Structures are given as C-alpha cells and as structure tokens.
Amino acid sequence: MLKFNEQKQVDDIQGALNLRPHVEHIVDKICKKGYDNIFYLGIGGTYASALQAETYIKGHSNLPVYVQHAAEYYTTGNRRLTKDSLVILSSVTGTTEEVVKAVNEIEKVGATLVGFIDTKDTPLAESCDYVITYPAPGTEQIKFFMVADRLMNNNGDFPDYEEYYAELEGHLAKGLVEAEKQADTFGQAFAEKHRHDTMHYFIGAGNQWGGVYSYAMCYWEEQSWLRSKSIHAAEFLHGTLEIVDETTPVTLFLGEDEQRPLAERVKKLLPRICGNYTFIDSKDYPIEGISEKNRGRVLSHLLMHCVTQRIDAHVEKLNCHPLDIRRYYRQFEY
Amino acid sequence: MLKFNEQKQVDDIQGALNLRPHVEHIVDKICKKGYDNIFYLGIGGTYASALQAETYIKGHSNLPVYVQHAAEYYTTGNRRLTKDSLVILSSVTGTTEEVVKAVNEIEKVGATLVGFIDTKDTPLAESCDYVITYPAPGTEQIKFFMVADRLMNNNGDFPDYEEYYAELEGHLAKGLVEAEKQADTFGQAFAEKHRHDTMHYFIGAGNQWGGVYSYAMCYWEEQSWLRSKSIHAAEFLHGTLEIVDETTPVTLFLGEDEQRPLAERVKKLLPRICGNYTFIDSKDYPIEGISEKNRGRVLSHLLMHCVTQRIDAHVEKLNCHPLDIRRYYRQFEY
Incomplete structure (x- = not known):
C-alpha cells in the first residue's frame, strides 16, 4: 500500500494514548486551581481541530468552551480570555507565525497555556506553561480530545471515562490501520x-x-x-x-x-x-x-x-x- | 438605475432606525431581569447576520454572546442555552422550517425569545416573547445591531450610544443610497x-x-x-x-x-x-x-x-x- 507504514502508525496512535497520565496531571492541576473559560487556539488545520474539540465538548457538557482564531486574537484581543482562562494549542514546528504572535499577547494577559508542541526549544514551547512534545502526524485530534475528555470527566460529564479509554488503548491503533x-x-x-x-x-x-x-x-x-x-x-x-x-x-x-x-x-x-x-x-x-x-x-x-x-x-x-x-x-x- | 427605488430605500432604513425606542424598551426589560448568555439564532442568511452581530459584540465588550445555528440546536440542543438566556432571531416569512423547530425546543427550555418577524400571525411570531414586525428588505443587520448596541450600552460598553444613533438617524439612510x-x-x-x-x-x-x-x-x-x-x-x-x-x-x-x-x-x-x-x-x-x-x-x-x-x-x-x-x-x- 502506498505511503503506509503499519507499525509506525500503530506506534504513533498508541504513543499518543500513552500521553494520558501526563495530560491528566496537567488538566487536574488546572481544574483544581479553577478556570473561567476554555479556548482552543488555532489557525488553518489547528483551527479545524479546534472546531472539532469545541463541537465535541458542546455536545456533551455545559463547559464554557470557545474556538479562538490566533490571527483574530492578536488583531483584536478577546475580553473573555482572562488571566483565569485555559488556552490549548498545537503546533508541529513551534514557530507558526500567527500562533506565536497570539501566544505573546496571551502571555501578557496571564492565561494558562497548554501546548502540544512537536518541536522542542521553539518559541511556542518556551511560551507555554505546560508543554507536551510528541511529534507524530495525525495525533493532534487525539491530544485535543484527551484534554476535552479529562475536563469533562472532572466536570462530572463523563462517568464512563476510564472504560472508554481502556477500549481505545486496547483497540484503537489496530482498528485504525485495519480501516x-x-x-x-x-x-x-x-x-x-x-x-x-x-x-x-x-x-x-x-x-x-x-x-x-x-x-x-x-x-x-x-x-x-x-x-x-x-x-x-x-x-x-x-x-x-x-x-x-x-x-x-x-x-x-x-x-x-x-x-x-x-x-x-x-x-x-x-x-x-x-x-x-x-x-x-x-x-x-x-x-x-x-x-x-x-x-x-x-x-x-x-x-x-x-x-x-x-x-x-x-x-x-x-x-x-x-x-x-x-x-x-x-x-x-x- | 436598475432595481433602485431611492425613496423606498431611504424610508426603509429610516423606519428601521425608528424602531429604536421599541427595541430599547424590550432590551431594558430583559437587562433589568438579567440574563446568562446571549444567542443570535439563525440559518443561512440569518446565520451570516448572526456571525456579524457576534463579531461586533466580541470586538466591543465582554458580553457572553454566541451564534446558535438553528438546525444544530434542534438536533443536539445546547446546555449553555438556559431559561435565563436571551435568544434573538429574524425571519421574513415567519415559517423557516429549521428556525420553527429550534424555537419550539427553546420554548420548552424557557429562554426569552426576541424576534424580528416580518409576517404577522406566523408560527415564529406566535412563539416569541417579544416580536417586532417591520418588513423591509436589507434591515436585518440594523435590527440585530440595534439590540447589540443597547445590550452593550446597558453593560457600560458604549458611552457614546446616543451620539452615535443621532448620527445614524440624521445621515445613514441618505448616505447609503448615495453610496x-x-x-x-x-x-x-x-x-x-x-x-x-x-x-x-x-x-x-x-x-x-x-x-x-x-x-x-x-x-x-x-x-x-x-x-x-x-x-x-x-x-x-x-x-x-x-x-x-x-x-x-x-x-x-x-x-x-x-x-x-x-x-x-x-x-x-x-x-x-x-x-x-x-x-x-x-x-x-x-x-x-x-x-x-x-x-x-x-x-x-x-x-x-x-x-x-x-x-x-x-x-x-x-x-x-x-x-x-x-x-x-x-x-x-x-
């Protein structure tokens, strides 16, 4: 099959799922401190993933979640994004111009930044309060949804959380390559x-x-x-x-x-x-x-x-x- | 000029601006009672107008405003839309299928519905708590923005409100036909x-x-x-x-x-x-x-x-x- 490395794809997905304890540790700390609003920050492809995460959360909970376009943010700001907000982002290179500019502004506001930044020692990796570096193509959505799931679990919206992730960890990677x-x-x-x-x-x-x-x-x-x-x-x-x-x-x-x-x-x-x-x-x-x-x-x-x-x-x-x-x-x- | 009736267009715009005391009366009552979230409800063209109103409010205040797609609402609901929410909508016919279905669900939740419904004795006119009937093409955005402006004025975000509307009432209608x-x-x-x-x-x-x-x-x-x-x-x-x-x-x-x-x-x-x-x-x-x-x-x-x-x-x-x-x-x- 063209452009298909079965073992690598299985390893990539499994590895993304294995980030869960790390994600839970971060999200639990943030939930303990409390937050006012959740923003998934993106542009282009990451904006699309942000739309998916927002639709998902809105469909399953009443958490105050928004998509924030990075270029709109550094151009106009957003008065609902405060020092008590949680901002989640993702970047392969760690240097996406618009996201860097938005994050620079968000740092001044003081919101908590959680970044899935696939390249270490980059501007975005340095700016985020919490960084997870796991460079595997096609895992951005799993990462965004993992944060969403833990937030909803902590909000009482996802009682079957553990059972759900047990299924994913046991069967998702293999299932996707078979599909x-x-x-x-x-x-x-x-x-x-x-x-x-x-x-x-x-x-x-x-x-x-x-x-x-x-x-x-x-x-x-x-x-x-x-x-x-x-x-x-x-x-x-x-x-x-x-x-x-x-x-x-x-x-x-x-x-x-x-x-x-x-x-x-x-x-x-x-x-x-x-x-x-x-x-x-x-x-x-x-x-x-x-x-x-x-x-x-x-x-x-x-x-x-x-x-x-x-x-x-x-x-x-x-x-x-x-x-x-x-x-x-x-x-x-x- | 093709399809251009200058006097009618002037009258339409001026008439829309003249709705302001009515809009203010409604918005002031709602603000006095209090609300948790603001939703502009729409589909197709009214969805686009809702996007404009949302962008406008987000750019000038921290009011909790959302665009709610009518078909998404009756399909999935939205847990942030509660009995304390304010929902603003617009319809020329008063019978747009998706909006009627959404409004039927919103009525069960008990949110306050403000409708610019251009045809009397229609399902949408009957469902709304407050109805303004002013059938003039091309005035939907003025209506949506008039609600937005009063909400922001009451929230302390628009100190020049009166001066601004004095300018519009004096010059907008004529200015637009000249343009x-x-x-x-x-x-x-x-x-x-x-x-x-x-x-x-x-x-x-x-x-x-x-x-x-x-x-x-x-x-x-x-x-x-x-x-x-x-x-x-x-x-x-x-x-x-x-x-x-x-x-x-x-x-x-x-x-x-x-x-x-x-x-x-x-x-x-x-x-x-x-x-x-x-x-x-x-x-x-x-x-x-x-x-x-x-x-x-x-x-x-x-x-x-x-x-x-x-x-x-x-x-x-x-x-x-x-x-x-x-x-x-x-x-x-x-």
Missing part, C-alpha cells in the same frame, strides 16, 4: 475519478464539519492544489444546493456523533439532484473491541481521516504532485 | 467581467466575514446560480491561497472595523500571485455626517451591501436570470 487497509481500494477509485475535478464540494456536520473544512482547505487546496469547497450539512440546504446539478462532484462525510441527522438529510436529497456524489460513512468501518456507544465520541473523524489518507496517497501519485510542496506558503514574506 | 448610486458604474463593470466565472472567491474579515459568507452563498449560489466560495481573510493564507494563480477571480472586501488589518494582509499579497483580483473597500464610500470613529461600527457591512446590490442587479439583467427563482429550495420536500 485504512479496508479503505485503500475505495481511495484509489475515488482518486482516479476525481483527481482532475475543477471543483469538488465536501459536506459534513458535527465533528465531520472540522474534518471537511480541513480536508478541503489543508489537503485538496494546500497540498494537492485542487479546488474544493467545504460546506456544513445544515448550511448546504440554504444556498449551495442551488448550484448542484448532475455533473457536480459532491462528497458527503457521515459521522456517528449527535449531528448525524443533519448529514442524513443531505444524503436523502443528493441522489435526486446530483449524479456525481459520494457518501463516505464512518459506520462502514467496523472496529473490533470498541463498543457502539463509544464509537460516536471519537471514531467518526479519525476513521474519516483514514479514508482520506488513502485518497490523498493515490492523488499524489496519479497527479505527479508531491503533497509537501507549496506555491506560496513560507516561500516568501507576505 | 449605492456611486457604486453603480463599478457594479456594472464587475458584473460584465465576472458573470460567467466558473468559480469566484470572496474574502473578508471582521464584520465583512459574515458579509462575504452570505454574499457567496445566499446571493451568488442561491440567487444567481453562480459558483463561489467565501473564505476568511486569516484562513485564506492557510490553504486556499495555494490554488490561486493569474486567472483566478478573487474579490477582497475591506471593512473598517478592528479586523481590517487581516484583510490588508491579503491585499498586500494578492497582486503578487493573481491577475484577476478586485478590492472593494468601504473606505471609498464617504458618508456625510457620520464621524470617522463611528464608521467602523456599522458602515462597513452596510456599505458593502450597497455595492453588492449593484453587482447583483446587473448580473440579473445580463445573465437573464431572475434572482427570485430557485431550482430546489421550497420546490419539494427534502
């Missing part, structure tokens, strides 16, 4: 069919919304240089549907969280107005050892990422376009 | 150049973000059946920029609120990577009698709407496509 193997044939067929699309529409709701937002922008546009648009399933029905016809390429991501009915409504409509649609449903990817009630919490967007990784690997090869080159980003100052 | 006249030549040229674009990108920040979101989706896609994508100025630099080249049609909206620097960053970059861009800057439209410091609060997105109305009027005529027909919406059940 990726299962998805490879589909990924290749999808890549062959859509790799020259002049525009591709991606639709999703719930945790899938951050997923499709990031997939359209950070993968198709940024990495594959393919034009695409993401639209929330609930919003698709209030405008975008009007430009869909027989030939429009549309892909709907269906997850298993509490917003699934919003995606199902689009699923019912699409075949009546479009002849070029695809449904990707996380339910089609069973994972042994993870109970039905726990699948919706975490699996939908991780499974979807397994599927899209297969598409991307084939697009990269077929389109002769290395995914790590950029036309403009970090090529010159702007 | 629309000024924009007509540009609107026609833009329509002629772009009315067959296979895809058009709209970029904005701050209050312009809700504006470009709505313009791309509710006007280009829904009304003109033209393909378009909106992207926040800060996010454009983290993905979407990579698919821009010489021929890509890109339009940047520049407003005058506190997020203007985010749009200016894109303004600096675009000419280096694109040969088919347009800047629409609200600063190019002077309004007599409104002071510099007050322009940013309200004018940016209202002025932008004056400009885009001119584009739409010409696109409608040139493309022989009536803006009020729909392929799918309300044509059949889905």
Whole structure:
C-alpha cells in the first residue's frame, strides 16, 4: 500500500494514548486551581481541530468552551480570555507565525497555556506553561480530545471515562490501520475519478464539519492544489444546493456523533439532484473491541481521516504532485 | 438605475432606525431581569447576520454572546442555552422550517425569545416573547445591531450610544443610497467581467466575514446560480491561497472595523500571485455626517451591501436570470 507504514502508525496512535497520565496531571492541576473559560487556539488545520474539540465538548457538557482564531486574537484581543482562562494549542514546528504572535499577547494577559508542541526549544514551547512534545502526524485530534475528555470527566460529564479509554488503548491503533487497509481500494477509485475535478464540494456536520473544512482547505487546496469547497450539512440546504446539478462532484462525510441527522438529510436529497456524489460513512468501518456507544465520541473523524489518507496517497501519485510542496506558503514574506 | 427605488430605500432604513425606542424598551426589560448568555439564532442568511452581530459584540465588550445555528440546536440542543438566556432571531416569512423547530425546543427550555418577524400571525411570531414586525428588505443587520448596541450600552460598553444613533438617524439612510448610486458604474463593470466565472472567491474579515459568507452563498449560489466560495481573510493564507494563480477571480472586501488589518494582509499579497483580483473597500464610500470613529461600527457591512446590490442587479439583467427563482429550495420536500 502506498505511503503506509503499519507499525509506525500503530506506534504513533498508541504513543499518543500513552500521553494520558501526563495530560491528566496537567488538566487536574488546572481544574483544581479553577478556570473561567476554555479556548482552543488555532489557525488553518489547528483551527479545524479546534472546531472539532469545541463541537465535541458542546455536545456533551455545559463547559464554557470557545474556538479562538490566533490571527483574530492578536488583531483584536478577546475580553473573555482572562488571566483565569485555559488556552490549548498545537503546533508541529513551534514557530507558526500567527500562533506565536497570539501566544505573546496571551502571555501578557496571564492565561494558562497548554501546548502540544512537536518541536522542542521553539518559541511556542518556551511560551507555554505546560508543554507536551510528541511529534507524530495525525495525533493532534487525539491530544485535543484527551484534554476535552479529562475536563469533562472532572466536570462530572463523563462517568464512563476510564472504560472508554481502556477500549481505545486496547483497540484503537489496530482498528485504525485495519480501516485504512479496508479503505485503500475505495481511495484509489475515488482518486482516479476525481483527481482532475475543477471543483469538488465536501459536506459534513458535527465533528465531520472540522474534518471537511480541513480536508478541503489543508489537503485538496494546500497540498494537492485542487479546488474544493467545504460546506456544513445544515448550511448546504440554504444556498449551495442551488448550484448542484448532475455533473457536480459532491462528497458527503457521515459521522456517528449527535449531528448525524443533519448529514442524513443531505444524503436523502443528493441522489435526486446530483449524479456525481459520494457518501463516505464512518459506520462502514467496523472496529473490533470498541463498543457502539463509544464509537460516536471519537471514531467518526479519525476513521474519516483514514479514508482520506488513502485518497490523498493515490492523488499524489496519479497527479505527479508531491503533497509537501507549496506555491506560496513560507516561500516568501507576505 | 436598475432595481433602485431611492425613496423606498431611504424610508426603509429610516423606519428601521425608528424602531429604536421599541427595541430599547424590550432590551431594558430583559437587562433589568438579567440574563446568562446571549444567542443570535439563525440559518443561512440569518446565520451570516448572526456571525456579524457576534463579531461586533466580541470586538466591543465582554458580553457572553454566541451564534446558535438553528438546525444544530434542534438536533443536539445546547446546555449553555438556559431559561435565563436571551435568544434573538429574524425571519421574513415567519415559517423557516429549521428556525420553527429550534424555537419550539427553546420554548420548552424557557429562554426569552426576541424576534424580528416580518409576517404577522406566523408560527415564529406566535412563539416569541417579544416580536417586532417591520418588513423591509436589507434591515436585518440594523435590527440585530440595534439590540447589540443597547445590550452593550446597558453593560457600560458604549458611552457614546446616543451620539452615535443621532448620527445614524440624521445621515445613514441618505448616505447609503448615495453610496449605492456611486457604486453603480463599478457594479456594472464587475458584473460584465465576472458573470460567467466558473468559480469566484470572496474574502473578508471582521464584520465583512459574515458579509462575504452570505454574499457567496445566499446571493451568488442561491440567487444567481453562480459558483463561489467565501473564505476568511486569516484562513485564506492557510490553504486556499495555494490554488490561486493569474486567472483566478478573487474579490477582497475591506471593512473598517478592528479586523481590517487581516484583510490588508491579503491585499498586500494578492497582486503578487493573481491577475484577476478586485478590492472593494468601504473606505471609498464617504458618508456625510457620520464621524470617522463611528464608521467602523456599522458602515462597513452596510456599505458593502450597497455595492453588492449593484453587482447583483446587473448580473440579473445580463445573465437573464431572475434572482427570485430557485431550482430546489421550497420546490419539494427534502
């Protein structure tokens, strides 16, 4: 299989889950001290992961959680982010310009900064009050959700927390690589069919919304240089549907969280107005050892990422376009 | 001028501003009773207006304000929306399916509902605790912002409130129709150049973000059946920029609120990577009698709407496509 190192992927996921005692120690200390608001700080891909964490927490608790865009923060500030707030962020390089600028401002306010910073001795690693360094691609969401889960557990919103993580630790890593193997044939067929699309529409709701937002922008546009648009399933029905016809390429991501009915409504409509649609449903990817009630919490967007990784690997090869080159980003100052 | 009834537009805006004593009476009663959180409820176009109101309040106060998507609400609920919450909504027909369903659920929770419902004796008019009926197209944002301004005034965040509204009442209506006249030549040229674009990108920040979101989706896609994508100025630099080249049609909206620097960053970059861009800057439209410091609060997105109305009027005529027909919406059940 293209770009697939099974053992490394298993080790990466397992290693991310093994960060849990460290995450719990940090979150418990913060909860003991108390906090007023929770902010997931991000930009681009990390903004999308922040959207997922926020949707997840809002769906399961009444904790005061917000997504804070890093560039908006250093431009305007946010009076609800105070010295008593908790800010969670993630960065591979530790040098993302907008995040560095936002964190510099947040330091002046005095909020508590928890950073998953994958490169040591970088500006972001130095600025955070608590740093976890675990450089493994594809584990950002697990890290963000681990913080969310512990916060909710401490808030009394997640009584099955230990049982849930026992399932993940026992079965998630293996389950995800098996799903990726299962998805490879589909990924290749999808890549062959859509790799020259002049525009591709991606639709999703719930945790899938951050997923499709990031997939359209950070993968198709940024990495594959393919034009695409993401639209929330609930919003698709209030405008975008009007430009869909027989030939429009549309892909709907269906997850298993509490917003699934919003995606199902689009699923019912699409075949009546479009002849070029695809449904990707996380339910089609069973994972042994993870109970039905726990699948919706975490699996939908991780499974979807397994599927899209297969598409991307084939697009990269077929389109002769290395995914790590950029036309403009970090090529010159702007 | 096409589709332009100067006296009616002046009367509509003036009439919306004249609702202020009514709005103040309602907001003052709610403030006296107290509230925990403020929710602007919407879907599609009203969701976009809600985004603008939220950005505006967040930029000027620490009030606990949220955008609540109507379909997400009836699908999942929101534990932060309680019997002590204030919910503000707007509807032309009073029958928007998703909003009716959301409001039915909110009534059970017992939150206070303030509705700008333009049709009497409709489900939404009946459900709201306070209803203002003033059917004049293009005044939704003025209504939403009037509530926001009074809430902020009562919270001590807007000491110049009276002076500000004196300026608007004296000069806004006339200023906006003058701006629309000024924009007509540009609107026609833009329509002629772009009315067959296979895809058009709209970029904005701050209050312009809700504006470009709505313009791309509710006007280009829904009304003109033209393909378009909106992207926040800060996010454009983290993905979407990579698919821009010489021929890509890109339009940047520049407003005058506190997020203007985010749009200016894109303004600096675009000419280096694109040969088919347009800047629409609200600063190019002077309004007599409104002071510099007050322009940013309200004018940016209202002025932008004056400009885009001119584009739409010409696109409608040139493309022989009536803006009020729909392929799918309300044509059949889905």
